[in-house]
Amino acid sequence: MKGWMGKIRAVFLLGLTALVLSACGKENLTALDPKGYGAQKSFDLIILSTVVMLFVLAAVMVVYTIVLIKYRKKKGQEDYIPKQVEGNKTLETIWTIIPIILLLIIAVPTVTATFDLADTSGSDDHINIQVTGNQYWWHFNYEGQEIQTSQDMYIPVGEKVYLNMKSADVTHSFWLPTVTGKMDVNPDNENTMYIEAYEEGVYWGKCAEFCGPAHSLMDFKVIAVSQDEFDQWVEGMQNVDPDAEPDSAVAQDGKALFQENNCMACHAIGSSPVQVGPNLTDFGNRSKLAGTEEMNKENLVQWIMDPESMKPGNKMTGNYPEVSKDEAGKIAEYLLQLKPSEITPESAKD
Ligand code: HEC
Numbered sequence: 001m002k003g004w005m006g007k008i009r010a011v012f013l014l015g016l017t018a019l020v021l022s023a024c025g026k027e028n029l030t031a032l033d034p035k036g037y038g039a040q041k042s043f044d045l046i047i048l049s050t051v052v053m054l055f056v057l058a059a060v061m062v063v064y065t066i067v068l069i070k071y072r073k074k075k076g077q078e079d080y081i082p083k084q085v086e087g088n089k090t091l092e093t094i095w096t097i098i099p100i101i102l103l104l105i106i107a108v109p110t111v112t113a114t115f116d117l118a119d120t121s122g123s124d125d126h127i128n129i130q131v132t133g134n135q136y137w138w139h140f141n142y143e144g145q146e147i148q149t150s151q152d153m154y155i156p157v158g159e160k161v162y163l164n165m166k167s168a169d170v171t172h173s174f175w176l177p178t179v180t181g182k183m184d185v186n187p188d189n190e191n192t193m194y195i196e197a198y199e200e201g202v203y204w205g206k207c208a209e210f211c212g213p214a215h216s217l218m219d220f221k222v223i224a225v226s227q228d229e230f231d232q233w234v235e236g237m238q239n240v241d242p243d244a245e246p247d248s249a250v251a252q253d254g255k256a257l258f259q260e261n262n263c264m265a266c267h268a269i270g271s272s273p274v275q276v277g278p279n280l281t282d283f284g285n286r287s288k289l290a291g292t293e294e295m296n297k298e299n300l301v302q303w304i305m306d307p308e309s310m311k312p313g314n315k316m317t318g319n320y321p322e323v324s325k326d327e328a329g330k331i332a333e334y335l336l337q338l339k340p341s342e343i344t345p346e347s348a349k350d
């Protein structure tokens, strides 16, 4: 009786742990709930190979059980030696052919999908984005559109978007699990792929190749909005005036401080190609600061004064004059009001 209770308790605990752990996955950061072309293809292949593997497991278990029962040592037959057989042609043929068929069932769709996903020949008729991986942030240059952004990439839902990817330093990997599979981003060659999101939403992306101390904080978001909303976003981004005076006096002071403290040597606002650091054109619309931190004034002030405490090894630390808390507060007011468009990550949720 006691033993049973222990077992029941163990099963209960295991179930509870599984339940709690399953809630750890972030929304739209999973390959198991595909909402994009590449992710759907990968998911179908995962299911296909799992079914084939389960079939093999079941077949082996059935044969194993039959043999175990049928040929077990029986009472009174301790010295019995069964008839010795070898070289059964039929059997040999069967268990050579079945695995070949199973492998073909997996291989044909896998190879087809691989070639399909690598086919970027249609890129001329679609949006092309030059993606640059940097230690530890992502830059997106909308080719031919005078739009540069960092960390947040807006795309129209249901449209193919072609990505031409290169790294400015070491090898990174662009991974947007809910929409598509991984692609290496190398310093010396350009890798291309396309993505297509089936549903509006904010999709989380990660760097999937160890690239330094802040590798795990190298996040980005892809924001899929309707075509109308995307067009609005493009218009807003193209009409940004980098010199526009902010409304509030504090933000105006912040703008002056931003210029005086050399921030512009690395950060562009508008479509300037400066990209030593993230482009800040739509910074006020971001939901995250430096990829992973909550976007609010307190965090931003801390970032401006001591970025190292939030992202170890980042390339901003120590490369600009020290700013006081008061100055950082003013700069923060300036940066937080940079909202060139009504289209924000919130727009993707309707
Ligand atoms: C030497 C170049 C350089 C200078 C100068 C510089 N930064 Fe940065 N900044 C960076 C880099 C690189 C990053 C990206 C860090 C990362 O995420 O790894 C960054 C990140 C940021 C971010 C977060 C951006 C985002 O996309 O979330 C803000 C805000 C910022 N810097 C503000 C400032 C301000 C304000 C100044 C001036 C006081 C400044 N920076 C000066 C290089 C610089």
Ligand SMILES: [Cu+2]
Pocket: 133, 134, 135, 136, 171, 172, 173, 207, 208, 209, 210, 211, 215, 218
């Ligand atoms: Cu990386």
